Amino acid sequence: MITIDDEHPTPPFEQIRTQLADQIRAGALEADQRLPSVRQLAADLQVATGTIARAYAALEAAGLISTSRGSGTRVRADQGLDDESRASARRFVQALQRRGVSLDDALSVVRAEWPRLP
Amino acid sequence: MITIDDEHPTPPFEQIRTQLADQIRAGALEADQRLPSVRQLAADLQVATGTIARAYAALEAAGLISTSRGSGTRVRADQGLDDESRASARRFVQALQRRGVSLDDALSVVRAEWPRLP
DNA sequence: TTTCGTGTATCACTGAGATAATACACACGA
DNA sequence: TCGTGTGTATTATCTCAGTGATACACGAAA
Numbered sequence: 001m002i003t004i005d006d007e008h009p010t011p012p013f014e015q016i017r018t019q020l021a022d023q024i025r026a027g028a029l030e031a032d033q034r035l036p037s038v039r040q041l042a043a044d045l046q047v048a049t050g051t052i053a054r055a056y057a058a059l060e061a062a063g064l065i066s067t068s069r070g071s072g073t074r075v076r077a078d079q080g081l082d083d084e085s086r087a088s089a090r091r092f093v094q095a096l097q098r099r100g101v102s103l104d105d106a107l108s109v110v111r112a113e114w115p116r117l118p
Numbered sequence: 119m120i121t122i123d124d125e126h127p128t129p130p131f132e133q134i135r136t137q138l139a140d141q142i143r144a145g146a147l148e149a150d151q152r153l154p155s156v157r158q159l160a161a162d163l164q165v166a167t168g169t170i171a172r173a174y175a176a177l178e179a180a181g182l183i184s185t186s187r188g189s190g191t192r193v194r195a196d197q198g199l200d201d202e203s204r205a206s207a208r209r210f211v212q213a214l215q216r217r218g219v220s221l222d223d224a225l226s227v228v229r230a231e232w233p234r235l236p
Numbered sequence: 237t238t239t240c241g242t243g244t245a246t247c248a249c250t251g252a253g254a255t256a257a258t259a260c261a262c263a264c265g266a
Numbered sequence: 267t268c269g270t271g272t273g274t275a276t277t278a279t280c281t282c283a284g285t286g287a288t289a290c291a292c293g294a295a296a
Contacts, residue, residue: 129252129253129254130253130254131253131254165254165255166254166255166256167256168254168255168256169253169254169255172253186262186263187261187262187263188261188262188263188264189262189263189264190263
């Protein structure tokens with residue numbers, strides 16, 4: 001399920017791209033699974049087909065999905081993080097939630113702890 | 119240190135806001151520490167003062183900083199996550215880096231593991 | 237071949253955001 | 267008290283990312 005928050009500063013196509021990427025990496029979408037067509041998803045989310053097309057194009061460029069005219073869009077195999085990384089994320093999320101930390105704050109501290117680039 | 123990436127889809131004022139928020143939450147900026155003036159930071163980053171002012175206003179609305187005319191902008195006390203949360207984040211970051219995971223993927227899996235809203 | 241459902245390309249429009257210039261209001265220190 | 271440096275507000279202008287609508291190109295199946 002994908003939702004669009006009009007209040008959010010990030011544009012719709014970016015929200016769609018992010019959410020799909022999250023779901024694929026988390027393993028919520030199986031490999032080779034068919035995604036909705038651009039028209040279908042555009043109608044569901046009340047946006048233009050070009051908006052969906054742009055999100056799909058970005059995901060394909062990132063190697064997460066595979067698109068082809070006529071035959072639709074599918075999740076590429078060999079995607080998703082390994083189980084250990086996901087388990088590590090789950091421990092982290094649970095620890096912060098017990099302390100009442102918000103998602104934004106959690107993402108914030110991860111970015112902050114991530115070593116700076118050289 | 120704050121940097122602006124013109125390639126990034128998020129607008130400059132949002133990048134500034136995010137980076138300052140990250141640094142405050144991570145404890146990189148001490149409580150009561152003075153931030154640069156809007157004119158100073160605007161000159162450093164080559165943006166207009168209004169852009170900095172907007173980022174500062176957003177941070178104040180979020181309760182992270184405290185601004186007052188004439189006396190500048192300061193980091194509010196009682197900010198930053200607790201040590202245990204930060205330690206947890208550090209463990210998480212280290213675990214994923216050992217596996218060669220990128221920052222985007224790390225944030226992605228955190229969002230994915232974060233429980234959905236009701 | 238024809239049909240239908242795909243993704244893709246194009247184009248004009250809109251609005252959010254950035255800018256620049258300016259003026260104002262307040263705090264602090266000399 | 268006055269001067270300086272602060273954040274804030276306003277206004278007008280400009281740019282361009284994102285959008286929406288539409289037409290095109292391709293693939294699969296009947």
